[in-house]
Amino acid sequence: MSSSSAVTAAATRARDASYALATATRERKDAALRAMAEALEEASDDVLRANDEDVTRAEQAGTPANIVDRLRLTPERVAGMAQGLRDVAALPDPVGEVVRGGTLANGLELRQVRVPFGVVGMIYEARPNVTADAAGICLKSGNAVLLRGSSSARRSNAAIVAALRDAVEGSGLPADAVQLVPGEGHDSVKELMRARGLVDVLIPRGGAGLIRSVVEESTVPVIETGVGNCHVYVDAAADLDQALAIVLNAKTQRTSVCNAAESLLVHADVAGAFLRRVIEALQEAGVTVHGDAAFASYDGVVAATDEDWDTEYLSLDISAAVVPDLDAAIAHVRAHSSAHSDAIVTTDQRAARRFVAEVDSAAVLVNASTRFTDGAEFGFGAEIGISTQKLHARGPMGLQEMTSTKYVVTGDGHVR
Template sequence: MSDIEREVHAVAERARDAAADLAPLSRAVKDEALLAMADALVKRADEITAANAEDVERAREAGTGPAMVDRLTLDPQRIEAIADAVREIVELPDPVGESVRGGILPNGLDLRQIRVPLGVVGIIYEGRPNVTADAAALCLKSGNAALLRGSSSAYSSNTAIIGVLRDALAGTGVPVDAVQMVPGRTRESSNALMRARGLVDVLIPRGGGSLIQAVVRDSTVPVIETGEGLCHVYVDADADLDKAVAITTNAKAQRCSVCNSAETLLVHEAVAEAFLPRVLASLAEAGVTVHGDPRVLEAAAANPTGATVVEATEEDWAAEYLSMDLAVRVVPDVDAALAHIRKYSTQHTEAIITDSLSTSRYFVSRVDSAAVMVNASTRFTDGGEFGFGAEIGISTQKLHARGPMGLPEMTSTKYVVTGDGHLR
């Protein structure tokens, strides 16, 4: 075992001890700790911004683009927003101890299935240092110990934030080791975390597709896949075209760099002639580049709208752009749209625009994704928009949790059976 593996195992063992002490704590104790964490972030904002300045300077020297530098940057206002996000988690119901189902069995046994923490949750994430506080708070509220492995680009910021959070916990009833930073800045420390099976109960990667797939491929610890989103919008023959234009533009352009933004538009051939010029004009106004099939290229040539339209390649149908780009294809019917989605989707979110109840039911029953929107933007797949509050991510897998992962999804269950001398 290498030195870094020993260090990672050491923090994981401390996390297991902390998780055992954290699991039975009351909501009041956990909420008090969360408020202390939020207050500490604001009081020590200068310390955090000073550390963050080191990360920002390194990023600029490395030639990092302005958008990524902006995501990395913290200032007092952003730190206040991070603290407010922690305070919002305080207001959410505590899922731990909730009875999922149960009752008195015919033999008199009292059977209850209750929510319990997952235990030790490792989170591997990229870029934004605000994730550090968000993830720590969500894990704590749901009774889990957090092992946080951020990117090397935010190393100084994450070190400072975790230091502040741990100091805040020292004055509460929550064990300090409920929040820990995984030691090391190289890939070796991430690999050690991925291989800490038996010490870490679950890993949650947050970031781009390459990060998620690397964790899924290399981890021996169970992984909850989150975030990779190749979302589709299908405009049906019976669509209200005004709604279709507005929904498509919102799904792509309202915020293009997130996992629930639309990446492919599928258009039924029966409405293509009427719809394409309108949607191309709307997308052009929003600054979207369209990667279109031959029918789309023909429509763009016949109806100049100022849109930037380029020929789509096979790679475009599989692209999670996370940019102002949209792949557009004309399909003969709903079954062709479904076939396209089955081939390319990452099972995040798909949308259908139609006034036909039978077609919408057909589409919903055959799409195998975490969320399906009917006459609504894909941008609604979000814990806050769903009314769940904060989320750790959007799960695109089928085991344990699927869709927005709020506090209940950060728990497992156990059965508590109470008898009175019962024998089988």
């Protein structure tokens, strides 16, 4: 069977599975999620062995360390994936929720209710934890999922999906609710992107090139996730101890994720008191600072290029500049942010309100690290991605974002 016909066959099976999922009770779906979590834990050794092979091949191929970090699984990360499935099981079921409703003047009863999309396609790079997260969120929201991870994680993803499918089927739901897209070449990705009528929505998750390719080439509707060129702005009225802790956490707590800080802005009024402290702290943590003239006057700081302001490093690097005022900080963020997550550190409530109102990003944080832009941290359970678009879903996408709505109209012989 050709790769294209194999993808079509998988999408057709997913469509059939979606009909059963759409009418499954919360009890049945939650039981499946708990079984998936248990199966993943029981298969942990198999998953880690498969992942070791993927990691070894990636390292031998000279893959950058930050990408290898995204690829690597540990016993703790596998346990976290399983716990994420249990967390999703504990959340309310969005399917059937009444968004709004009432009785019209003519007596018709009108309800707008949440319903599944049907079939969701995921195209993503590295990060095999996405495989379990996406499967769990899609199943809970009543959607079948077609998973197309990168070839670098092929063995890891196959081991994870094998465990999940067995658990789903053992819970009385169709195993084809969770499938890996067959094929390893780009042709299978293209076929998935063109499976309009079988696949209801695509979600790309990865680097800018992957996302742009899916958005531009797909005939299936796309929910666009974005890269994270995230900023931390230290205002004139900032508590500098607090600011230092936030900058270090946002940059160094985990560098290979989209909500890590990539740019630092400091108000000129506190530059004299803050620059040396923050530079030394960042350098001690292994961070290379790419700075403007003010930052570059300090030892070890690399002079920033025009490209640095727009770079999502995903590494121990950060661009940094001194700005004369809040207006300049907002202008810089508007010019260079990827509209993912941007933060202000300040005790001035007026400055905070202006920053929140004038910075148009999916998440704007006040006196908090950008690392909090995360589905689990927001209480959504495991997330399927972070949307930087403005239609339907924006920010971390949990269960509600994985549904559409339909109108249910109930009459008593009404005619118009």
